Amino acid sequence: MKPRCESLELRILRYLNARIDLPAKDKNHYANLKKGYEGEQKFDEWMKEFAGEGLILNDLLFETHHSLFQIDSLYVSSNIIYLFEVKNYEGDFFIEEDKWYSSSKLEIKNPMHQLKRNESLLRRLLQELKFTFQVEAYLIFINPEFQLYQTPLNLPIILPAQLNRFAEKITITSNKLKGVHTALGQKLLSLHLTESPYSRLPNYCYDQLEKGILCPVCYTFYRSLNKMALICDRCKGIERHQSAVLRSAEEFRMLFPKSQITTNQIHDWCSIIKNKKFIWKILSKNFKKEGHGKSANYIDIL
Ligand SMILES: [Zn+2]
CATH class of the missing domain: 3.40.91 (Restriction Endonuclease)
Structure with missing residues (x-):
């Protein structure tokens, strides 16, 4: 049950x-x-x-x-x-x-x-x-x-x-x-x-945390990527950019439930993906947008 x-x-x-x-x-x-x-x-x-x-x-x-x-x-x-x-x-x-x-x-x-x-x-x-x-x-x-x-x-x-x-x-x-x-x-x-x-978690703040995308299998940072996907150097796992970015956005929300999800924010958080427009595309396709321009905030994964 x-x-x-x-x-x-x-x-x-x-x-x-x-x-x-x-x-x-x-x-x-x-x-x-x-x-x-x-x-x-x-x-x-x-x-x-x-x-x-x-x-x-x-x-x-x-x-x-x-x-x-x-x-x-x-x-x-x-x-x-x-x-x-x-x-x-x-x-x-x-x-x-x-x-x-x-x-x-x-x-x-x-x-x-x-x-x-x-x-x-x-x-x-x-x-x-x-x-x-x-x-x-x-x-x-x-x-x-x-x-x-x-x-x-x-x-x-x-x-x-x-x-x-x-x-x-x-x-x-x-x-x-x-x-x-x-x-x-x-x-x-x-x-x-x-x-x-x-309340039980150790104290942490955004600036302390290493930025990048974690492999969902072995939880080390992706260090390599090509046009299609991210590649884990440790476990050799492969993941498409979109799924990796969405996962990371979810992770960000879990770690910072009071912070907003914006393109700039997730771009900085993911770090390995340099193309900001690409992040914007993924977020706008998969999240509902609230507000406009720079202050746009993405809520709820669709
Ligand atoms: Zn891995």
């Missing part, structure tokens, strides 16, 4: 990472978001295989009693709502008295706390909505290179090697869905919030 897509925060950080030297903490955050998203994609593939009739809702953000909570994935079966928190951790970890450590003995945030919090907030939300479904919450470790030692048996943790058996267990107990399940799915979708990531 709700597919997953890359978050705006991840996309913006990817662009920033290509255009400025990000501080270490933001680089780290970007790497974590990227890794997390890759894990979620792997999880989605696994889910699709067994989901059958059940409803899948991904990437949800709710607010209940002034608490925001984010859910990686919900699976609505006939009798139980499963809440999945997906982790793409890699390497060896161990648990000691409720504390989680990496193999280098570095303590990490206990992911069970987040799971428990989300589970209880989801229950409250369902109660408010007067849905009486049973909720089960699980931490799913999706990376086959993950190993957790000294795991107490009673924890709702699914390790990579257990995924298939777990899927069987879930589907065996599920029957045909009814109207109430769809109603629940729709209600939850209507309550889903979208949060602006801009």
